[in-house]
Amino acid sequence: MPAAKYWVTKRCAPVTVEAAECLGGNGYVEESGMPRLVRESPLNSIWEGAGNVQALDVLRALRREPSALHAFLQEVGRARGADHRLDAAIKDLLTELADLGGAEGRARRIAERFALVLQGSLLVRFAPPEVADAFCASRLGGDSGGAFGTLPHTLDLRALVERARPLG
Ligand SMILES: Cc1cc2nc3c(=O)[nH]c(=O)nc-3n(C[C@H](O)[C@H](O)[C@H](O)COP(=O)(O)OP(=O)(O)OC[C@H]3O[C@@H](n4cnc5c(N)ncnc54)[C@H](O)[C@@H]3O)c2cc1C
Numbered sequence: 343m344p345a346a347k348y349w350v351t352k353r354c355a356p357v358t359v360e361a362a363e364c365l366g367g368n369g370y371v372e373e374s375g376m377p378r379l380v381r382e383s384p385l386n387s388i389w390e391g392a393g394n395v396q397a398l399d400v401l402r403a404l405r406r407e408p409s410a411l412h413a414f415l416q417e418v419g420r421a422r423g424a425d426h427r428l429d430a431a432i433k434d435l436l437t438e439l440a441d442l443g444g445a446e447g448r449a450r451r452i453a454e455r456f457a458l459v460l461q462g463s464l465l466v467r468f469a470p471p472e473v474a475d476a477f478c479a480s481r482l483g484g485d486s487g488g489a490f491g492t493l494p495h496t497l498d499l500r501a502l503v504e505r506a507r508p509l510g
Contacts, residue, residue: 344391344399348450349457351387351396358383360490397449400456404442411439414456421463425474427483428462435459458482470505472498
């Protein structure tokens, strides 16, 4: 839970800023409602428990309740074998968790990886294949840039756009 909270609140601000940019100048004027969302978006990773606190909560849960890790691995294990990038990410996460001594300095990295692996496993199991493929390539396989709009062109980008396009 704190891993999901950590990552969702961290992603909120960049997603909101990009959404405002999609509307161009209209996204900048108050009448669009976007400036309020942009202003409010950083608040999520403060009042919901700041980023470091959420990430440290992940470590606390791992140490206090080892069964939580077991349950997590069981859940993501249901997607094992479906995508090699997801399999590699699960393996990397386990390597990361092998020694939790002094892990506080890696807390954000660990929390992020938990969230990404869970996201990937759910998408591989339940999302359209082109969506899972794009996620695994960019978020798990590292094949993307630092900004939105940098997915590799080999993906089925048309299907992704069509899926997001409003009906009618
Ligand atoms: C608009 C707004 C509304 C709110 N409403 C409510 C409400 O209704 N009820 C309520 O109870 N509270 C409310 N709060 C308070 C909110 O819960 C706190 O702001 C939040 O928990 C963060 O605590 P803090 O402000 O003391 O920041 P701090 O905890 O001092 O955090 C400051 C920075 O230090 C970092 N940090 C803190 N501890 C550690 C640590 N151990 N190791 C490393 N880094 C650390 C944090 O990540 C953060 O970057 C509200 C806050 C805001 C801004």
